[in-house]
Amino acid sequence: MNRQTRPKSSSARNPEMKHVKGKVGRVARVSETGQLANLEGLVTQLLTVLGEDPKRSGLEETPRRVAKAFSFFTKGYQENVDDIVNGALFPIEYDEMVIVRNIDFFSLCEHHLLPFFGRCHVGYIPDKQVVGLSKIPRIVDVFSRRLQVQERLTVQIAETLQAKLKPVGVGVVIEARHLCMMMRGVEKQNTLAVTSHMLGAFRKQQQTRDEFLKLIRSGNQNGE
Numbered sequence: 001m002n003r004q005t006r007p008k009s010s011s012a013r014n015p016e017m018k019h020v021k022g023k024v025g026r027v028a029r030v031s032e033t034g035q036l037a038n039l040e041g042l043v044t045q046l047l048t049v050l051g052e053d054p055k056r057s058g059l060e061e062t063p064r065r066v067a068k069a070f071s072f073f074t075k076g077y078q079e080n081v082d083d084i085v086n087g088a089l090f091p092i093e094y095d096e097m098v099i100v101r102n103i104d105f106f107s108l109c110e111h112h113l114l115p116f117f118g119r120c121h122v123g124y125i126p127d128k129q130v131v132g133l134s135k136i137p138r139i140v141d142v143f144s145r146r147l148q149v150q151e152r153l154t155v156q157i158a159e160t161l162q163a164k165l166k167p168v169g170v171g172v173v174i175e176a177r178h179l180c181m182m183m184r185g186v187e188k189q190n191t192l193a194v195t196s197h198m199l200g201a202f203r204k205q206q207q208t209r210d211e212f213l214k215l216i217r218s219g220n221q222n223g224e
């Protein structure tokens, strides 16, 4: 995995990364029914601790809205990649690279609960089967709508496609901006964090990797 701007490895601090295969689509549930009320209470408390008056008119509905928003931002915990992929695999004699690029995604960094967002590019070389193209952005959604670090998100998408499609190879590249870098800390507004995870032919063959990287760049004149 290449890391261009993020300074520290997070894999060592995230044991889940090592068990990604066994845990695909099956991490602990955090948004059970009835949890909205709990979230609302916590947001009210947060507003109070921040020195606000949760009863003033502008904030009256805020706890409810924030609770709903955070449930949505983390809805990936309720979703399972098997439900998406099952029934969407098709046998085919196509053995050239399939690329779905510029998949917009929004996620929350697990260190600050602040958004990071950008684009995900996915490529794979099928081995006698392909997955419906629309399923790939949905797989990206399942993992991005959870608390994440960009590195793990990249690995989870790649490992899931590898496990479900058993292709000749998979490549995933994510380019993202992190509000925790933009609003606080280093306060760098134009820093793009780039992560990649390559498996099979994409890892072993330079030519395949180069073709993938060239294809995901070709439509992006501004280099993003």
Ligand SMILES: [Zn+2]
Binding pocket: 109, 110, 111, 112, 113, 114, 178, 180, 181
């Ligand atoms: Zn962060």
